[in-house]
Amino acid sequence: MTKVLFILSAVIILVSAFFAYQNGREFTRVRTSVIALNNDVKKALDDANKIVNDVNGVVTNIGTVQGELDVEGEKVKSQKLKLAQIENDLKRDQDLLESNNKKLADLRQKLDKLPKGMKPETMVEEINSMKKSTAELQAQAELKKKDVVAEEEKMGQARKDYEEVVRKIEDRKKSFDRNSLVARVVAVNDAWGFVVIDAGQSSGINEATKLLVTRGTHTVGKLSIISVQGNRTVANILPETVASGMSIAPGDRVILENLYH
Missing domain, CATH: 1.20.5 (Single alpha-helices involved in coiled-coils or other helix-helix interfaces)
Incomplete structure (x- = not known):
């Protein structure tokens, strides 16, 4: 039994060694292939980077050339504008020259029509005199x-x-x-001490107007206006101004105090 096991172990070891040898050769081959592939990829990357650098250089050159073209284009536009300005100035000068020539011709015609003996110098003197x-x-x-x-x-x-x-x-x-103003007392309230007069704002009376009550040639007393309406005035009787033995009554005349004075 032990001999069988030994033989099986030897077989297994041989088989393992064979496969290990095979795997080692395959690994070496794969590793060699990977290294070669990596070298190819690196070379390809280097070539691609070189191409990218070349392209970037070309793009840079294109930008530079485009900038130069733009500058030249602006110069061309500027030259065109200057040329157009020169042409306009030339046309204006030509028009001015033609206008001056026409004025000169008209002036010569007018000079030819001057009376005999009259000279431009005389005209200048006449114009200065005028x-x-x-x-x-x-x-x-x-x-x-x-x-x-x-x-x-x-x-x-x-x-x-x-x-x-x-x-x-x-x-x-x-x-x-x-x-x-000539007004009359139309009502007297002795209890409250006021009177009603038949004249108001329409007659020029206002609350600041000073009024006197007269009877004949006598002054009965003075009034202090309370309220004024269109044709009615209500005024207080000033007791201290009422003449002794007299009282204000309906029918008494009312005048302005400044008229009395």
């Missing part, structure tokens, strides 16, 4: 204009004075109309 006369007339016109302005100012002041006089006359007329 300019001098015009300047003198303008100076006189300016003086006259100043006189007119002064007169207008005087007229304006006179107009203001006239309007002021008219205003004063109107004010005096209004004051006279107001002082010519």
